Amino acid sequence: MSLKITVIGTGYLGATHAAAMAELGFEVLAIDVVKEKIEKLERGEAPMYEPGLGDLLKRHVAGIEGSTGRLRFTLDWAEIGAFGDVHFLCVNTPQRHGEYAADLTYVDAAVASLAPHLSGPALVVGKSTVPVGTAERLAAYLAEHAPAGADAELAWNPEFLREGFAVDDTLHPDRLVVGVRSERAEKLLREVYATPVGEGTPFVVTDFPTAELVKTSANSFLATKISFINAMAEMCEASGGDVAKLAEAIGYDDRIGRKFLRAGIGFGGGCLPKDIRAFMARAGELGADQALTFLREIDSINMRQRGQMVELARQALGGGSFLGRRVAVLGATFKPDSDDVRDSPALNVAGQIHLQGGQVTVYDPKGMDNARRVFPTLGYADSALDAVRGADVVLHLTEWREFRELDPAELGAVAASRLVLDGRNALDPAVWRAAGWTYRAMGRPTA
Template sequence: MRLSVIGCGYLGAVHAAAMASIGHDVVGIDVDEQKVATLARGEAPFFEPGLAEILTEGIASGRLRFTTDMAEAHGADVHFVGVGTPQQKDSHAADLSYVNGAFDALIPYLRPGDIVAGKSTVPVGTAADLAERVHPTGATLVWNPEFLREGWAVQDTIDPDRLVAGVPSTRSGVPTKDGDRAAGILREVYHPAIAKQTPFIVTDYATAELVKVAANAFLATKISFINAMAEIAEVTGADVTQLADAIGHDARIGRRFLGAGIGFGGGCLPKDIRAFAARAEELGRGESISFLREIDAINLRRRDRAVQLVVEALDGSVFEKKITVLGAAFKPHSDDIRDSPALDVAVQLRGLGASVTVTDPAAIENAKRVHPQLSYVEDRDEALRGADAVIVVTEWDEYRRELAPEHAATLVEGRIIVDGRNCLDSAAWRAAGWTYYGMGRP
């Protein structure tokens, strides 16, 4: 099929390349000339495992191209819109200006029978408003939320765990004739996943919008729950990692996302739960998800706690102490530093007078642009040299598996390690002569 992808940021670039890799003819469209030029050369503008390979393959095959000209969308059967919805500068609500701008630019090129598939994370009610703008063209709007994990985005696009299509429906939730047709076309788009019996859920617009934000809210809640337990563990002497293991054996709870540490960050969870809470207030149901405010607060407190542990480890002051921060990205397998807990910790430590050195396998250049006041070293061992204390804030394999405590001990000045992700073998580090501090651990 012929597809257009409007917006070639993280979501759009991955989606365009992945769709080309399964056989579609895809044009990616973005207003950023530099980004388009980079993608057109087959280069990924951000770090995402596997993306560069499918970009190169798609461009070489002729099935994938990128442009800044929206007119190139004309003639596509399905138009995916995947632009960003950042948090507004003056509130917690989502900024829909990029979504509205993308639809304004696309609508003149739509034909009767076209499908417009929204993939951006939007407040519930947005799709219904956009459908009224699309309808006069004879095209049909569907809402097809994404469920990508950074670091696994290519896999999650080609082989998703579920597909959701919000389509035009009656008041009782039954798809209209146009809705049935649109769902059928999306099934064709995702034919490899459909052939594997991937669940394909057809619903109304509002439910499709809520599926995405509800999923993110639940994950954020689970992470902050175990971090709240870490706060209790710290004043009782309990071990939150053993607690998580024990309750994780309950099939109703599960162990995933019960890793206590410095909490979540990135471009999705923090801004999405804030926007969800803001939208609930607009709908007059703020009390229904008021707990999300506390989820956000717990998450931010854990960053402060990590800083406090470093200060305590250094006898109450980090002034003029050399501290090595292992990690800058908000998670491993990514160079994304948006709302990164790692960088937040690094900036706080520097604000207390410490000499902070940050290292990361992928995110240094991005971090430099946002926080040039920090010192950055690409080589891990060089970053460790002479440190009075070390803190792990992004659980890259280079730190949690490949860094031997005996080797690290030969590089540092002080054998103090703060495990901000509870990802290290505490016994091994202590056996090598280190003073080990975990999050919610004795």
């Protein structure tokens, strides 16, 4: 008998995982507590912009003409409990308000809602990013509250999705990590992931704490690498060096590697910032806070980049006030190929300049609606050309391909001043200068 899979939570992680499981051939039933989200998914519409996800949903959602019908949605916990052999927990774990620690409200509520409906053998698989020790607690809760008792097992299988590449990362992951306590749990997860494992994806079997630590450790390492090159950008600003050439030179060392060495306005989004803060908070609770004090400086360097971009813009405009100056901001999302503006450095910089009196106009290929909800007082344009029209300075803050392919001469014809500040070190200085622009990038005062 083929395994039946449920997915709990249909946000960014859950919607992608549910569609991918259907693509791998499983019958999938997904649940959410937000009726409007379920109705949207039942129409085959993705709840967020993610390349390829809409196509995957239309291919598998039941009721859509020509679909396999393998993916259905519900609001009923009893239906979830009766349907699934393996239940994937994919709910959000945001930063707790006013604290560094993770808010586990949604995780706890999901497990509490599911447990009473587990009357037969079942495997609940956590994919959410949680503080180490959470799986141990949830496993005990399931054993106590599920009618199946010890037959309602828990496993932990952290996600490593990159926004913009989530579908491919789910179907063809670079590694699979499973924290299990029984051969049965391992066997079930090997069955779920038989296709990617058959394609060569490493399958790492470990205990609960290690599985929980893998995601936060990986994110902390990436954050460290990004903040390191941004610290080097500060040194290049002070000394007249070129951080892009510096990154190229050290990146040839295969112990270091070239990825995540592009200096700029820093990282944001719904994962890296809150994950490293939650990691620090958990270390403190475990009495190991000294081990992660370096992450405070990583966080500090990252946040400092945003203020430095604002200062770079001020200096470019003569060092005075932003009052009455027109500023074009290219980018609103925290990264390209996403509509996610959570903790977006681009929007943060735009907001700071606006609060200091600048007339800011923002354009982003996919993030406009979300940006308007977060910063309704900013100006918004329907194209890069419209955003730049009449601008005294142009800030490139999200490295969309569309921005790299812009025609600087065309933009120059409508700008009040041909002054561009590259907050992502992604534009070609020679191309912009040839079109008469003054080009300036972070960490490259002489480039």
